Amino acid sequence: MEQHTFPEAAHDNAAAFWLARARALGLHAVRTAGWTAVHGGSDGLDAHRVVVTRPYSDPEGLLAELAGLFREWGTGRVCLEDPYGGLDLALYGGEGALAQAVMVREPAPLGPGSGVGPAARPGTGRGSGVEVREAVDGDGLAVAERVVVEGFPLPARLPWRRGGLLPGALLGEPGWRAWVARRDGAPAGACVSYDDGSVVGLYWVATLPDHRSRGVARAVVEAVLAAHPGRPATLTATLLGEPLYRRLGFTERALSRWWRYPASGPAVPTAADR
Template sequence: MNTRSRLELANDNAAAFWLAQARAHGWQQLTRPGFTAVRCARTPTDSHRVVVTVPYGEPAALEEELAVLFKEWSTTGLTVEDPYGGLDLERFGCTHGQAMAVMVREPGPLDDRAPGEAARGDRSLTVDEVLDGDGFAEVERAVVEGFPIPARRPWSRGVMLPEPLLRQPGLRAWRGRIDGVTAGACLTYDDGHATGVYWVATLPDHRSRGVARAVLEAALAAAHPDRPATLVATALGEPLYLKLGFAEQGRTTWWSR
């Protein structure tokens, strides 16, 4: 019997999403009973990623385990997702911002709009699933410039989202366009238990036109609507996710250096 909480379901999807990126990039990876780590290596100082996946009894024990790993990997930059809020990573030179909501939406219909049909009757706004390399590059650009991802700017094709990632099982890419011009995007990752939503982004010139909502609705309607959907919400995105039926399961602290 699967007794994982909805929070653990979201954690596991995030870990699987990073493992898919590791496979696409050819990065070293490590999966332990309590966490998943990926040795990102776009540059020598790229931020290694750790996702804590289950509750831990003693934070100090996990901190020591991470210290050993960081020494082995010669980690300089790092990001640690701690959805249980008990870690203190200041001794690694890390700081953290405001905790973000980990949210889950149970399976069920959104409304009576067809997948890809824009909100508020804006027929110039359409959403499609991207299946080719050129389209995936447009998704990458929208994420880098629209989310935004400062470490990946200026955008360079294939650095953040290489084309092999699009061929990873479970990974799908979605693009919103206004009059045929890319306006926003997101990725989804299905791990067989839940569909995670990642990097919902709108390009600056197209904000306040319902792009993010249209892209997210199309993705949710098409990417295994029979499974729970998970995401981590920025403060800006949280109101939209609440409107679409997502509910907070906990708050995650992201430590970074």
């Protein structure tokens, strides 16, 4: 694969992102030529995560392979991203969500007034000042974590507990960064980015309810893009977030089908903004 061939580069970034979190939490993970799986942990709050990274010719065989792994792990819940659309977890009692756009933005200027450095981005969201800064220590990371948990939201992580989603060890993972947007001085939005040396992926772009429709999500995304000016950027967009990303220069390169198991479990969280 060429360095910037999409959508495979986007899938590789997602797999590497989850592997970095697994290392920080000491979780078991398996990476093969066609998929990556990360154990959900012993607390039961996270599902086992699977990212399919390459096309497959035998969907039934792939499902059987993954089912064997989950039996070994003692499956409670599973979240599987299938960007090739050929898997059917309903055969195993799973439930599919609507397909979501895997989007990519090639390196390009952000436009007038958007050329900012990686540390801060003064926003102009509908009359309210928005500033974005990178979380560089444990306290900053905790703020980013709380905003993601409460703003995305991640129901399984409510009420928020420090370090459960974003452990402090992530600050030592190369390429891994967290960002916090403040509006009039108060935490308003956040996201996580992961630069794998080829592309930069954006994850958990979140805005707290009281600060929505004020340019917070845009400010966060622009800060990440400005901090990685030579990198293509990628994310998986919800229907609500997709219009913003298109305005910022992202284009759809694939549709990813998300599956959850069991079907009666809580809604599967997605990778990008709401």
